[in-house]
Amino acid sequence: MSRSAHPAGPRHADVLPEGHYSPPPADLNALDEKVWARTVQRGADGVVTVGGIRVTALAEEFGTPAYFLDEEDFRARCRAWAHAFGKDADVFYAGKAFLSKAVVKWLKEEGLNLDVCSGGELSTALAAGMPAERIAFHGNNKSADEITRAIGAGVGRIVLDSFQEIARVAHTARELGVVQPVQIRVTVGVEAHTHEFIATAHEDQKFGIAVGDGSAAEAVRRALGHDSLELLGLHSHIGSQIFDMAGFEVSAKRVVRLLAAVRDEHGVELPEIDLGGGLGIAYTSGDDPSEPQDIAKSLHEIVTRECESAGLRVPRISVEPGRAIVGPTAFTLYEVGTIKPLEGLRTYVSVDGGMSDNIRTALYDAEYSIALVSRTSDAEPVLVRVVGKHCESGDIVVKDAFLPADLAPGDLLAVPATGAYCRSMASNYNHALRPPVVAVRDGAARVIVRRETEEDLLRLDLG
Numbered sequence: 001m002s003r004s005a006h007p008a009g010p011r012h013a014d015v016l017p018e019g020h021y022s023p024p025p026a027d028l029n030a031l032d033e034k035v036w037a038r039t040v041q042r043g044a045d046g047v048v049t050v051g052g053i054r055v056t057a058l059a060e061e062f063g064t065p066a067y068f069l070d071e072e073d074f075r076a077r078c079r080a081w082a083h084a085f086g087k088d089a090d091v092f093y094a095g096k097a098f099l100s101k102a103v104v105k106w107l108k109e110e111g112l113n114l115d116v117c118s119g120g121e122l123s124t125a126l127a128a129g130m131p132a133e134r135i136a137f138h139g140n141n142k143s144a145d146e147i148t149r150a151i152g153a154g155v156g157r158i159v160l161d162s163f164q165e166i167a168r169v170a171h172t173a174r175e176l177g178v179v180q181p182v183q184i185r186v187t188v189g190v191e192a193h194t195h196e197f198i199a200t201a202h203e204d205q206k207f208g209i210a211v212g213d214g215s216a217a218e219a220v221r222r223a224l225g226h227d228s229l230e231l232l233g234l235h236s237h238i239g240s241q242i243f244d245m246a247g248f249e250v251s252a253k254r255v256v257r258l259l260a261a262v263r264d265e266h267g268v269e270l271p272e273i274d275l276g277g278g279l280g281i282a283y284t285s286g287d288d289p290s291e292p293q294d295i296a297k298s299l300h301e302i303v304t305r306e307c308e309s310a311g312l313r314v315p316r317i318s319v320e321p322g323r324a325i326v327g328p329t330a331f332t333l334y335e336v337g338t339i340k341p342l343e344g345l346r347t348y349v350s351v352d353g354g355m356s357d358n359i360r361t362a363l364y365d366a367e368y369s370i371a372l373v374s375r376t377s378d379a380e381p382v383l384v385r386v387v388g389k390h391c392e393s394g395d396i397v398v399k400d401a402f403l404p405a406d407l408a409p410g411d412l413l414a415v416p417a418t419g420a421y422c423r424s425m426a427s428n429y430n431h432a433l434r435p436p437v438v439a440v441r442d443g444a445a446r447v448i449v450r451r452e453t454e455e456d457l458l459r460l461d462l463g
């Protein structure tokens with residue numbers, strides 16, 4: 001799913017499994033800064049550090065598997081996005097990528113807004129003190145309770161996803177005696193270049209209201225017809241892990257065209273458009289993500305050009321990056337448990353986590369990098385498959401990875417770029433205990449989400 005190229009690489013055994021592999025890196029001990037969090041480096045003793053702390057010390061104190069999040073990197077990325085978009089735009093961090101109270105606090109301090117898509121995310125945001133007016137509430141099937149809580153809390157916007165929801169939100173707002181600011185999520189008919197499960201702007205899927213058949217124009221008519229709704233604008237999210245700006249360009253054009261049609265029909269110029277999230281990150285050295293300032297420049301140019309040609313005032317733009325902020329800031333640390341070389345087939349390296357802490361490989365065929373981080377090695381690279389400990393053959397952490405031939409049980413491996421959609425999609429499959437998230441900064445490590453315990457599991461089981 002990442003778009004790394006896979007030229008057939010040199011082979012380091014007499015027989016290797018069928019397939020195409022990226023060539024082994026020239027130096028297995030090197031850490032490509034593209035995929036690792038900002039403060040990660042290999043110390044003189046060969047042990048990798050983050051925020052100045054050695055991973056061996058982290059493993060000892062917090063156990064494995066565990067996610068280690070570079071707080072300095074997270075904050076720097078928030079600032080880069082806020083700065084790139086400037087004061088005439090709004091950046092909403094997409095909490096689905098990873099949300100905790102500490103994250104909300106950092107967002108608040110760094111001036112970002114927050115996109116939530118469930119009652120649970122809303123509660124976390126409010127519990128950590130995010131001002132409600134800086135929260136956007138999403139979801140294609142918000143419950144009556146979620147709608148009531150969001151309106152009651154005073155969220156800055158609810159993004160309406162269906163005709164039923166326009167009526168429901170309008171009704172609840174009226175009952176609560178408020179005028180609720182809303183946007184309408186439209187599907188613009190773009191085929192985003194990403195895995196089909198995470199593309200969201202083609203019309204044949206569950207999100208949003210289609211532009212192409214006139215439904216979105218009808219949704220605007222209905223929303224404008226409710227006194228209890230204040231229609232702020234239109235929202236379009238085309239998918240996730242996208243590198244090509246062309247999809248955003250088409251999306252922006254179609255949204256602006258609809259704004260012009262709304263002006264022509266209703267005499268109203270809606271003041272906002274939200275172009276969603278979806279910007280890709282580097283999972284492997286072959287991925288080349290854009291920088292926030294280039295993305296901001298490109299989106300501003302497209303919207304300005306389209307508005308000028310339609311004779312519209314340029315609306316306030318907002319975006320909702322999730323992965324692009326938190327994804328690169330964390331890695332998962334695992335301990336090697338068993339190694340099974342299969343002569344003529346492949347070598348399986350089993351670690352102490354797996355699909356319960358990272359479902360993305362199984363779900364999207366996602367590619368990841370991996371490195372031996374508790375020491376260096378001069379042994380030759382061997383192509384291996386790193387797998388988890390679950391009762392499932394598809395329990396793969398990294399499908400094809402080069403690791404040193406002297407890899408042994410007890411070694412620590414780290415998978416970078418696991419900040420997004422790993423802890424937030426973690427499960428208790430096989431009654432696995434979901435790993436902790438530990439924030440590291442300036443030589444200090446702090447658990448921000450603790451490891452689950454067997455007591456946690458048993459507490460839910462009422463016998």
Ligand SMILES: Cc1ncc(COP(=O)(O)O)c(C=O)c1O
Nearest residue numbers: 094237240277278320321322323
């Ligand atoms: C509406 C909406 N906004 C923002 C995002 C965040 O996407 P990403 O983490 O790819 O930036 C998503 C998820 O794809 C989404 O559905």
Ligand SMILES: N[C@@H](CCCC[NH3+])C(=O)O
Nearest residue numbers: 096198240241360420421
């Ligand atoms: N969970 C997906 C992305 C979907 C984002 C939510 N709309 C991923 O891991 O890539």
